[in-house]
Amino acid sequence: MMVFQVRLPRRRAAAMAAAVVMVAAAAAVLAGCFNGKEKPLTLADDPARVSYLQELGWQVESTPVETLDLQLPQELAETWGEYAAMQTAQGMPFADYAGQPVRRYTYRVTNYPGMEKGVQANLYLCGDVLIGGDIVATGKGGFQHGLEYPGV
Known part of the structure; x- marks a missing residue:
């Protein structure tokens, strides 16, 4: 049987322990960011937003x-209660962004x-993160619903 002995100065051992604690803390924070939810969808520019809407059929x-x-x-x-409920129903995190620009x-x-004509798609973003969206028609016979394409 072989026995290895490692001499580790206290400072180095303390630094290694601190590094392990920091990595574990960072992992816990990152895991808590999503609370079991999917990674947020980022749409940084018009082509990305248009492509997203096209993927939905629009x-x-x-x-x-x-x-x-x-x-x-x-x-x-x-003021936004019903809208926030609609966003939650379609899996969007709109309500999580209360108080945000x-x-x-x-x-x-x-x-x-x-x-x-007369129909529009709205996408709400906080930074580049998609937090909500809807399809709306204004005027006579107007309506508003989630982003799902009708009949899907």
Whole structure:
């Protein structure tokens, strides 16, 4: 039987122990960031946002018709409650971003079944992270629903 003896100065042992603790803490923090959820979807530019909408079945114009910066309230229930519930139902983390600055990108939809015009797709992003979205038609017979393509 062979026995190895390692002499490790106290400073080096303390540094190694601290490094192990830091790595374990970082892993725990990163694991907690997603709380069992999927990795956030990042859409950094117009081509990425348009591509995402196309993957869902939507045909949209390549540039937004409007870009709007807004600040979500700390409490969404009063003004954004129903919208936040719709986002939760479609798996979007909108409610997690209460109190945060967000940007809404609005694209003109060109292939909504039975409607030639007047339909738009909204994507809400916090930084480059997609937090919510909807399809909306304004005016007479208007509607709003999640991003899922009708009939899918």
